[in-house]
Amino acid sequence: MANSERTRTPARAHLRENAQIAARLRSYADLLQKQGDDGFRVRAYHAAADRIEDMNLALRGIYNSGGIKALVALPTIGDGIAAAIVEILTTGRWAQLERLRGETTPERVFQTVPGIGPVLAERFATHLDAQTLEELEALLHDPKMSVPGLGRRRRRAILAALADRLDPIRLARRGTQAQDNAPSVSLLLDADALFRKQAAAGSLRKIAPRRFNPEGKAWLPILHLRRGDWHLTLLYSNTARAHDLGMTKDWVVAFYHQKDAPEAQCTIVTQKRGPLDGKRVVRGRENECMSHYANAGAAADASA
Structure with a gap:
């Protein structure tokens, strides 16, 4: 009985995570509708949320085994929604949803990257005027850009963490002709x-x-x-x-x-x-x- 319970518990946890992701996609669709979107994106995100809720496989497991391409291969999950799922799985947050809610700030986004605490996140937002992870990455690659408290070793570690975070999204963009x-x-x-x-x-x-x-x-x-x-x-x-x-x-x-x-x-x-x-x-x-x-x-x- 105990062994059976141990095998069922992880599955239930993963399906709960699926349900949480579906709820975020549905919240995004509802906000788009409330804010006057024309309906195409609303239907797409609702369809993806419905599909995810009906799945018996964990999105996290699919992503861990096959990367973002495995998520895109799922019905109703295109490149953009797959990128959103990856962001939620890897950071616990989704900047697009937070933006529509008025909750997103660069400081909060930067703190989702390993090695960036509140003080450094605030300095990136004010000293560098970086607003997105992509902007932050580009600025940190520039040796002329200096930030108090950021040494070479820490800069390299943050750049590596940024690459880990952004590479799946860049892969999705490269695989989508429309984004060329x-x-x-x-x-x-x-x-x-x-x-x-x-x-x-x-x-x-x-x-x-x-x-x-x-x-x-x-x-x-x-x-x-x-x-x-x-x-x-x-x-x-x-x-x-x-x-x-x-x-x-x-x-x-x-x-x-x-x-x-x-x-x-x-x-x-x-x-x-x-x-x-x-x-x-x-x-x-x-x-x-x-x-x-x-x-x-x-x-x-x-x-x-």
Whole structure:
């Protein structure tokens, strides 16, 4: 009897974990619906949650034996949802869900990485202005970036831990043709214009971010869009640097993915100098923005 009980207990624990993951996916779908998503993602996450609840095999065991590819091979579990499952299994958290709830902060995300405690996480967020694990990894690879209390050995250990965390997500992105390209700057700038117009009119749903919001007010507008195969979520930047520079109503963060690929993101800002001074640009894609505005000007001249 005791031996039988020992064999059944792990199985029950794994199935409880399956149920907890399914509940998070369902919560995400419900929040998307409440915040005005068009329904495609809502149905996809509900379908995945239903499938996981009906499974007799543990997701953790499937992942441990076959990696993220084994999760993607399951019915209704695409690359994006598989990446979410991996994040939950390895960290106990899911940044996408926390973002919709207004709970996510860079400091909390960084502390899920072995070797990063509260003090160092705060320094990464303020000294480096890193907002995501991908940004943190890129900044730590730069030898010019120094952080108090971070020596070479500790930096190497954190970079190794970041690689362990991010490599499964990068693998999912490489395996998804749809994620090979980001949305065009025209699409992103149009979405940015719509977001800022609706935010100014007060017509968007708002969330209460945990960060820089001691009164717990729901002030941060959020917009979910679908443009062709692209799914986008836009909201104002709530970073320390945006607050310091008074840009919380200017910098817009756009999260995007195509089909069920993992999310990527970009930031759209008002350029303050150079030939694009005063125009909205996608950071890191300034040359494309230059061509976008040149083409728009040529089209306007042609129609005049």
